[in-house]
Amino acid sequence: MTKRRAEITGWGKYVPEKILTNDDLAKMVDTNDEWITSRTGIKERRIRSESDTTTSMAAAASLDALGVAGLQPSDLDLIIVANSSPDYLLPSPANYLQHSLGATCPAFTIAAGCSGFVYSLVTAHQFIETGAYKNVLVVGVELVSYALDYTDRSTCILFGDAAAAVVLQPSTNGAGVISFELGSDGSQAHHLWVPGGGTVNPVSQKVVDNREHYIRMNGQEVFKFAVRKLTTSLNNITAAAGMTVGDLDVIIPHQANLRIIEFAARTLDMPMDKFFVNVHKYGNTSAASIPLALVEAIQEGRLKSGDVTGMVAFGSGLSWAGAVVKMGEAISNPVGIPAGAAITA
Ligand SMILES: CC(C)(COP(=O)(O)OP(=O)(O)OC[C@H]1O[C@@H](n2cnc3c(N)ncnc32)[C@H](O)[C@@H]1OP(=O)(O)O)[C@@H](O)C(=O)NCCC(=O)NCCS
Known part of the structure; x- marks a missing residue:
């Protein structure tokens, strides 16, 4: 029998309504649409409204994903949330999401910056591969705007808020996570970090004054x-999947910057149309970036049953994470309950 794998059987997303364009940012810092577009490919990003919280955004995406998979929150065996922008420092966002959904299963959070969703997907795959759990919800959610300095033009133009979720279930027909790579290089941590607010440099007036x-x-x-x-x-x-990059049907790169994707495409000698890109609409949504692109690739018909995708994320840590995933029948035959309609949470 084919090895048990974690197949994507449900998917959903939530993006805040509020759009922050490059022209809006030009009124806040010394920048302009031409600079941002040519250096990053980003045209606009979504920013939370007051009613959007990490939990509410994660719950909205999760309910859609559960609806597509035809599951109730009570069917879940495990929830993993990829997040570095929690509603509260304690407990972790996964606990709040579990309660919000009305689920009773274990829940934990993985904080691996922009690599967090792929780290979480691979972790979920382990529980499914061993047979420990059957129905696992993996959510990437970030409210990055709370940690952005809107006087620093080199960072505030890049990021946006979003959530996206997938349901993973066991398959034995070849669909699911085929191979993966996880990585960390903590020696480069200082290249992307928040210097204040932790235990070494706790919240204080000085931290706030220095915008740390x-x-x-x-x-x-x-x-x-x-x-x-x-x-x-x-x-x-x-290579670990016994393929080449050219064999992938769609590549889903972390949506940080169009130029990074173009550089990689040139280095790999791959056409740009092999890469799914939505960075122009949302900017870098950190742990939500890969699942948001994955969900849109499915919803737009770019990914079909039998297709193989390669996703690679990179970010704070510095960390990176990649996975090759084969899409199964669920892509062509979702249970089809309209967005969250049959969910009783
Ligand atoms: C941030 C980034 C877009 C800057 O582009 P760059 O080409 O490297 O630009 P530089 O940092 O060399 O800055 C060039 C000039 O533009 C200026 N500049 C920076 N941000 C600007 C902005 N938003 N608008 C206008 N000018 C800007 C700089 O001050 C600098 O001016 P100077 O030459 O007078 O000193 C680019 O480095 C990048 O995308 N890096 C990766 C970031 C990322 O993806 N992070 C998340 C990973 S998960």
Whole structure:
């Protein structure tokens, strides 16, 4: 019998209504649409309204994903949330999401920055592969705007808020997670970090005055790291799956910057139309980026049953994570309950 794998059987997304365009940002910091578009490919991003919380956004995406899979929250065996922007520092967002959905299963959070969703997907795959759990919800959610310094033009233009979720269930017909790579290089942690608010440099008036509670980034170092990891990880995960990058039907890269994706495409000698791109609409939504692209690729018909996709994320840590995933029958035959309609949470 074919090995048991974690197949994607449900998917959903939530993006806040409020759109922040490049022209809006030009009224806040010394920048302009031409600079942002040419350096990043980003045209606009979504920013939370007051009613959007990490939990509410995660719950909205999760209910859609459960609806597509035809599951109730009570059917879930495990919830994993990828997040670095929690509603509260304690407990973790997974506990709040579990309660919000009305689920009773275990729940935990993985904080691996923009790599968090793929880390979580791979973790969920382990529980399914061993037979420990059957119905696992994996959510990538970020309210990055809370950690952005809207006086720092080098960071505030890049990020946006979003949530996206998948339901994973066992398959034995070849669909699901085929191979993966997880990585961390903590020696480069200082290239993308929040210097204040933790135990070394706790919240204080000085931290706030120095704006150390916001994200700081060395853009050029992160750019070089990103291009390197996107290309090497795509080669590594496809080799581990007994394939080449050219065999992938669709590549889903972390949506950080169009130029990073274009550099990687050139290095790999792959056409740009092999890469799914939605960074122009949402900017970098961190842990929500890969699942948001994955969900839109499914909803737009770019990914079909039998297709094989390679996803690679990179980000704070510095970390990276990639996975090759084969889409199963669920893509063509979702249970089809309209967005959250049959869910009683
Ligand atoms: C941030 C990034 C877009 C900057 O682009 P860049 O080409 O490297 O630009 P530089 O940092 O060299 O800055 C060039 C100039 O533009 C200026 N600049 C920076 N941000 C600007 C903005 N929003 N608008 C206008 N000018 C800007 C800089 O101050 C600098 O000016 P100077 O030459 O007078 O000093 C790019 O480095 C990047 O995308 N890095 C990766 C970031 C990322 O993806 N992070 C998340 C990973 S998960």
